[in-house]
Every structure is written in C-alpha cells, then in structure tokens.
Amino acid sequence: MKFLIIEDDNSAADFLRQGLGNFGYEADVAHDGEEGLDMARKNDYDLWLIDVMLPKRDGLSVLKSLRDEGKQVPALILSARGQVDDRVEGLRAGGDDYVVKPYALNELQARIEALLRRAKNYGKHPETELTVGDLHMDLLTRKVTRAGQEIYLKPREFRLLEYFMRHAGQVVTRTMLLENVWDYYFDPQTNVVDVHISRLRYKIDKYFPKPMLHTVRGTGYVLRAADDAPQEAGRNGE
C-alpha cells in the first residue's frame, strides 16, 4: 500500500506520513499542486490525500484534472474549511471523502480504511446480503438473523448495522456514523450516538455468548465476527 500526500506544510506532511506509517502505510509527499499532479500521474498510488489550499495549484483543481484524465484512485480531501458547502465542492471535484483539519489520526485511519474497502469492492455487483460471522442481513427482505435467530431492528438500527457490516473489522468513528447513517455534518455536544449503539448492541449481542460490537476507546466502534479475537481494541462494556 502506498499513498500520496499533497500537503504544503512540511511538518504537517511529516506528521501525517509518520502517523500513517504507524498504521502500516507508506506515503510519498508532494509539496505543491504541480508537484502533486506530476507525482500522481507518474506513479500508481492506492490513495491520494489532498490538501485544498496549496501553492501553485489548489488541491481541488489537481483532483479535477486527475479525474478528467480517468484516474480512479480513491481521494481523501483534507481541508481547514469545514462548512457543508466546502464539503460539497470537494466531493464534486472528485473527492471520495472530506476530512476537516484539525483531524484525529484515528478518524483519518478509519476513513482511509473505509475508502480502501470501497475501492476494492468498486465495480462488483451490489450486494443483496451481508454476512459477518454468524450475523446475517438480507438487504431485500430487510431480515436480520444471528445464529439463525431473527433480530428485529427499527429502520435506523437497520441502517446503523448495515453500515457496520459493510465496514466489518474496521474502526468506525462517531462522526462517520453521523455523516453516513444520519447525514449530519456537525457533532452534537452530547453522546447521542453512543445510546443508539448500546441499543443495537443490546439487540445483537445480549443473548449470544460472544459479543460482536466493540467500543474502541477514544475513537469509535468496530463490528467483528464473534470468533475473531479483538486485537488492540480495549473493550468498554455497557
């Protein structure tokens, strides 16, 4: 896995490269728009991380040019501007996700993994069924079972679980859930998402010996097949 970071602030770029290195990703750094465009054209990367405000050429125009040339590498936009409008503009330019600075590295990692997963599934037939361990979801009949037992979910719980199942094994942050399940681009002051998670957890984990939905402290949640041993994620029970 090799990423391209287009970021003009040297220390921010170094910090980002080091952070990604800790998660096991290698990255090249371009320091302005022209250099970034050049490097993205010449090399094959698995992901582009693009800052919006860049010298010589801004990030969105770099991304637009690359997309116009038919390059389909997943792109994550990093920007200091966090209004919904800026986000829409970024996605319109060809970005796959948009992260507002300052970001938490955990948040960034979670989003990168979601993007890489999406890229891997790109072009596949849309799924009609999702399976994680003994948890099964039928997207057409909207039936959810665990170990053959039917679990009844409210519509929002269904969407929440669907998102977890599509990102099984990946850490999902509260912000990602608010954006993707509720379509809200702001953070409420209360831990409103946590309550929804604990209700979902109650439904899918309570009556089974091994839990699937785990809390990753300081970051978010992860859904794993019950047999998979949790790795570094500390559990934080209900």
Next chain:
Amino acid sequence: MPPPLASFLRFFRSTPARLTVGFVSLFLVGTLLVFAYLSFQIKAALIAQIDKALLDQQSLLTVQYRDSGAAGLFRAIESELLSKGKRERNYRILDRNGRVVFEAGELTLPEVKPFKGVQDMRIPPVGGEPGGHARAVSFRLGDRYTVYLAHSTQSIDRTMQGFWMALIQALVLILLVGLGLGYWLGRRFWSQIEAFNQMAMKIVHSANLSSRLPVSGDDEFAALATNMNAMLERIEKLFQGIRQVSDNIAHDLRSPLTRLRADVEVALQQNDPAKYRETLERALEELQKMQEIFQSLLSLGQAEAGSLQIRKKPLDLSALLEDVVELYGPLMEEKEQTLTTRIPPGVTISGDRQLLAQVFSNLFDNAIKYVPAGGVIELAMARRGERVEIVLADSGPGIVPEMRSKVFDRFVRLDPSRTLPGTGLGLSLVKAFVELHGGSVSVSDSRLGGAAFTILLPVQ
C-alpha cells in the same frame, strides 16, 4: 477653555466666523448695489426737474419778450432772480454781433455756441469758487437776441452727497451690528462644536466610552448630541460585548490550556510510561474540547458576518424534526425524560437542512442537559400564517427572567460553575442560524414549569 486671544484667533478660522464674514460681505455688496441704483434714479429725476424748470423759464421769457420787449424781459429776469435767488442761476443775453447785452446771476458761464435742447455745462472755477456743473438751454428771442440760461446742479450733488453719507453710516452700522451678531451666534455654534470636539478628543485619549455630550435646547445641535450619545452608547455596548467575549474566550480556552500544560509538565517530571499514556489521553480530550469551541466560534463568526453560505432548498421540516427526535429519543429515554411531540406531517419550508438540524439538535442537547430524571420535554410545531412555530418546552429548572435576553449571547452559561459539559455557544448558534433563515428565537416560561424555546421560521 484655551486663553482668550488664542481662542479668539481660533474662532476666526472657524466655519461660523467665515460664514458670518461671508454673509455680512454679501449683504454689504447687495446694499451698495441697491443704493447705487437708487442714487442713479434719484439724480436722474432731480435733473429732469431742473430741465423742466429751464424749459418753463424759456417759454416764460419768450412770452415776456414778445409782450413787453427787451426791457420787460430784463425786468422779468431780475424779479425771477430776486424771488428764486442768484446763486443757482445765470442768464446771459447776446445781441446779433455776439456781444453780451445782459448778464445776471452768479454762475460763471463759459463761452459757448448756441445749442439745441437742455445740455450739461461745465462751470469753470473762478477765484475761490470751485467749478461745477450746470444744466443749460440756449434759445433765440426774435432775431436779435440769443439767450443762455443755466441752472447749477450743485444742490443735486449736495443732496446726493448727503445721501451717500447716510448710506456709508448705515453700512458701517450694519457691518458692526452684523459682525457683532454673527460673532455672538457663531460663538454659540462654535462653542457647541468645540464641546463635541473636546468630547471626541477626550474619548480618543482616555478610551473611556462612557462620556456623553451635554444636550440643551431642542435645535439641531441637541439632535446631533442626542444621536452622537446614542452612537456612543451603542459603541460602548458593542465594546463591552467584545470585551466580554474575549474574556470568555480567554477563560474557555485558557483554562483547558492551563490544565493541559500543567498536566504535561507534571507527567514529564515523572518517568512513568503508564502516566505518560494517561496524560496524553487527557490532553487529547482537552484538545478536542478546544477544537469544538473553536469550530463553534468559527461558524458563529461566519453566520454573523454573513459569509456563511446557506443552501436553501425546499425542506420537509416535519421529517427533519422527526429525524432529530429519532436521534435524541433513546438518549432521553436513557435519562428517564419523557418526550412528547406534536409534529403535523408535511410542513415544508425553504431552508438549509444541516443548519436547521443543528439548531434543533442544540436545543435538544440543552434540554437533555438541564431536565432532571423524570422530567418532561415537549416538542410542538404549528403553522402561524406565513410562519411555522416550533416550541420546545421542558420541565427543567427554567431560566430566570433577567437571564432570558442573555442566554443567546456567546459563552453565557446558566450553570455559573461551568461544570456541565458545553461550550456556551450552542444557543448563540441557534440564534445565528435561525436568523440566517429570516426567523427568530425567544425563550419564555413553559407550562411544564421550565423553559420554552419558541422558534418562528418563515415558510418561504
């Protein structure tokens, strides 16, 4: 007050002084023009009178000569001069050879040829007598005599001289009175303006915005002073607001910064990796809190400065409220708060989904924070003409009346110890975002015993 002379000199460079001088000069020039025209007309009328008298005399003498001959004529002239005085008139009669046969009167006429009509004639100075002007006629009597008859215009000149003297006296009087009055009025205006100036300088130098201008009478100066006082008051309020906000920012960012710094410093003094980790985790939490405050301040600043792009679209407000209720419902249940809603379906307005969702989310955050377990929260929506009214009422502690106008200000928190979570910016954002939609928000008592927030949004 500056010393009198300096003050006086300064006054002379002032606008009222220049206005006074200008007006007085204008008045003088105008008066002069009027007088010049008048004197021209008067002089012309007086001369016409003399001319008429000369012509009358000519007819009289002609008749006398025809009736009683030269002797009768001379007598008639003598008696005329006796009755009207010699000083102003002169009669000279010449015979056919140009010799003077009769001369009476005290004007010294120059040698002239006969002329027609009434003419102006220069009287040369003779002896001590100064010369002058006269009106004169010449006519023939029969075929023997030529008569020159002259009437001095000296009396007219004297009259006109008197007239001009009176004028000059009047002008001097006008000038003095005008300048005096102008000085008095101008001084009054000037002292008012000086008072304003002094006040402005005082404020500039002392940065004390609590100074006010004195208001007296009800002229335009009083109005100006009143308005400037109103302006000063507004500036003072804004300034206090800014000071308040910066104090609050200082408090809200300084406290976590201080904690953060102390925490990190203490951790560095120890040599315990477990402590390091603990400290770093706490530091991250603090940073997150500061980031929230920062983001809210940014949104607020943008909303209030009008630089926030608002994407108004047809928006199902009923669905939006149901969504927010669905998001917060479980949290309220967890806190044993009862939520009742009255949301009529299909109420559509023009608005920005993200901003309005944040508005109701902030209101719910607030209610959940303050309503104790077992309490009630009630959300109701209703059409009110061209507006939609959304009321969120609760059975919490409520808001005391004197705080109601303040809760929407930045960093105002009802919990003075600031121990409950929150940035103190939630309701400010509510107000800013609602106002971006052309709506309004207010707070009152609710019949549930706590606070009731009422939001009015225009349908279009």
